[in-house]
Amino acid sequence: xxxxxxxxxxxxxxxxxxxxxxxxxxxxxxxxxxxxxxxxxxxxxxxxxxxxxxxxxxxxxxxxxxxxxxxxxxxxxxxxxxxxxxxxxxxxxxxxxxxxxxxxxxxxxxxxxxxxxxxxxxxxxxxxxxxxxxxxxxxxxxxxxxxxxxxxxxxxxxxxxxxxxxxxxxxxxxxxxxxxxxxxxxxxxxxxxxxxxxxxxxxxxxxxxxxxxxxxxxxxxxxxxx
Amino acid sequence: xxxxxxxxxxxxxxxxxxxxxxxxxxxxxxxxxxxxxxxxxxxxxxxxxxxxxxxxxxxxxxxxxxxxxxxxxxxxxxxxxxxxxxxxxxxxxxxxxxxxxxxxxxxxxxxxxxxxxxxxxxxxxxxxxxxxxxxxxxxxxxxxxxxxxxxxxxxxxxxxxxxxxxxxxxxxxxxxxxxxxxxxxxxxxxxxxxxxxxxxxxxxxxxxxxxxxxxxxxxxxxxxxxxxxxxxxxxxxxxxxxxxxxxxxxxxxxxxxxxxxxxxxxxxxxxxxxxxxxxxx
Numbered sequence: 001x002x003x004x005x006x007x008x009x010x011x012x013x014x015x016x017x018x019x020x021x022x023x024x025x026x027x028x029x030x031x032x033x034x035x036x037x038x039x040x041x042x043x044x045x046x047x048x049x050x051x052x053x054x055x056x057x058x059x060x061x062x063x064x065x066x067x068x069x070x071x072x073x074x075x076x077x078x079x080x081x082x083x084x085x086x087x088x089x090x091x092x093x094x095x096x097x098x099x100x101x102x103x104x105x106x107x108x109x110x111x112x113x114x115x116x117x118x119x120x121x122x123x124x125x126x127x128x129x130x131x132x133x134x135x136x137x138x139x140x141x142x143x144x145x146x147x148x149x150x151x152x153x154x155x156x157x158x159x160x161x162x163x164x165x166x167x168x169x170x171x172x173x174x175x176x177x178x179x180x181x182x183x184x185x186x187x188x189x190x191x192x193x194x195x196x197x198x199x200x201x202x203x204x205x206x207x208x209x210x211x212x213x214x215x216x217x218x219x220x221x222x223x224x225x226x
Numbered sequence: 227x228x229x230x231x232x233x234x235x236x237x238x239x240x241x242x243x244x245x246x247x248x249x250x251x252x253x254x255x256x257x258x259x260x261x262x263x264x265x266x267x268x269x270x271x272x273x274x275x276x277x278x279x280x281x282x283x284x285x286x287x288x289x290x291x292x293x294x295x296x297x298x299x300x301x302x303x304x305x306x307x308x309x310x311x312x313x314x315x316x317x318x319x320x321x322x323x324x325x326x327x328x329x330x331x332x333x334x335x336x337x338x339x340x341x342x343x344x345x346x347x348x349x350x351x352x353x354x355x356x357x358x359x360x361x362x363x364x365x366x367x368x369x370x371x372x373x374x375x376x377x378x379x380x381x382x383x384x385x386x387x388x389x390x391x392x393x394x395x396x397x398x399x400x401x402x403x404x405x406x407x408x409x410x411x412x413x414x415x416x417x418x419x420x421x422x423x424x425x426x427x428x429x430x431x432x433x434x435x436x437x438x439x440x441x442x443x444x445x446x447x448x449x450x451x452x453x454x455x456x457x458x459x460x461x462x463x464x465x466x467x468x469x470x471x472x473x474x475x476x477x478x479x480x481x482x483x484x485x486x487x488x489x490x491x492x493x494x495x496x497x498x499x500x501x502x503x504x505x506x507x
Contacts, residue, residue, distance in 0.1 A: 040264070040268065043268045044268070045264060045265040045268045045269070048261070048264040048265075048268075049261060049264075052257075052260065052261060052264070056251065056252055056257065057249075057250075057251050060250060060251060060252045061248055061250050064250055074252065074253070074256055077252055077256065078256060078259065078260060081260045081263075081264075082260070082263060085260075085263060085264050085267050086267075088267070088268075153246070154247070156243060156247075157243060157246060157247025157248075158247070160240070160243055160244060160247060161247065161248075179241065179244050179245075179248070180248070207237045207240060210237070210240055211237060211240065214240075
């Protein structure tokens with residue numbers, strides 16, 4: 001559930017005021033993202049440290065899963081945070097900070113794809129069954145049949161990531177925004193510019209396909225996935 | 227069945243599997259670069275208080291922060307400009323003061339000639355005019371004292387010519403008081419001969435140039451006979467003092483005459499030349 005923008009703004013402002021009035025710079029760990037961003041805009045660099053630590057993993061994986069290359073992900077990741085740093089004075093807490101941050105990341109991703117002649121988010125409702133199947137089947141059989149349980153778990157994780165890579169961009173985007181960004185359906189809909197039902201549909205398709213692929217790759221675990 | 231009943235688009239097992247295996251993080255170098263950039267971006271900003279509105283809520287933080295940092299940014303070039311200006315004024319005030327100090331030093335330290343007031347001169351002037359200097363010489367040759375003064379004045383650097391002339395004239399007047407007639411003649415000739423500023427003005431204004439030329443010729447006509455009379459009268463006085471036995475006073479007069487005329491001994495009567503040879507400064 002997303003708080004209305006006005007209530008977000010008021011609660012964040014009150015939080016910043018209290019924090020500053022108390023002169024407590026060590027209490028950033030308990031502050032909200034929005035309060036941290038306002039504190040950073042006011043000149044408290046340590047607030048950014050806390051904010052960065054909270055969101056660096058999610059943003060990085062969101063970019064990495066979309067572009068598939070660690071080098072490109074590094075470049076885009078740095079650009080996103082530099083954009084956040086530059087935009088600190090314009091930041092107003094009308095919505096959750098994570099929504100604002102992932103919007104920056106998504107815009108940077110779209111710019112990257114456009115620069116490379118790609119348009120990943122155009123066919124947003126393509127379910128992409130063929131691509132998913134081809135990629136999952138390309139995984140090495142020997143690794144899939146690794147007997148060790150720990151290795152099997154790791155293998156399952158790799159299969160999941162490989163299956164995610166084959167999802168249509170819009171479904172993958174919704175999945176990553178939900179799992180890495182922790183955004184709600186409404187926030188994902190606001191960020192991607194579609195309705196909540198569309199977001200639900202994309203997520204439902206994405207999860208179903210991931211399960212299907214994992215079951216097909218691990219027939220012995222079929223009962224566990226049902 | 228792992229699907230959540232109220233959230234069918236979520237799968238608990240996929241969630242757990244994703245959480246377990248989605249652990250990639252940016253490199254430490256990337257972290258350091260971004261954090262360093264973030265700290266650099268706010269390093270110049272003071273840790274000011276957050277402005278609040280009437281309800282105690284923080285509002286519009288960025289603008290006061292920029293306003294607070296603005297004075298620290300503009301006072302530095304202003305201070306640099308003020309420093310450069312002060313140095314320039316100091317240099318300009320120092321340079322003109324050095325030049326006038328050098329020029330009058332040569333002029334003022336020279337001993338002023340002892341001239342005879344006209345009342346005294348008339349007493350020594352013989353009834354029959356003594357053989358004077360050739361008229362052409364008196365007309366063409368400027369008075370040597372004034373000529374030297376003029377030469378000195380022209381040779382010296384003159385940032386402020388009018389003031390310098392006045393200073394030199396004042397110094398001469400202070401050292402050696404003269405007869406009013408001599409001073410008038412000297413002033414007129416000084417004005418006519420030695421004032422380049424006035425000459426320039428005269429050249430620039432055709433109406434005034436005629437008057438300047440007239441004044442110049444009048445001054446030279448007046449100063450040349452005066453010079454001849456002075457020399458002759460002084461020689462006569464020296465001879466009288468010598469004949470009266472006042473050799474000390476005669477020697478002083480001779481020294482004064484030498485200061486004005488380098489070949490004063492040659493102009494003395496032959497009977498005085500032997501005595502004059504014994505007079506040393």
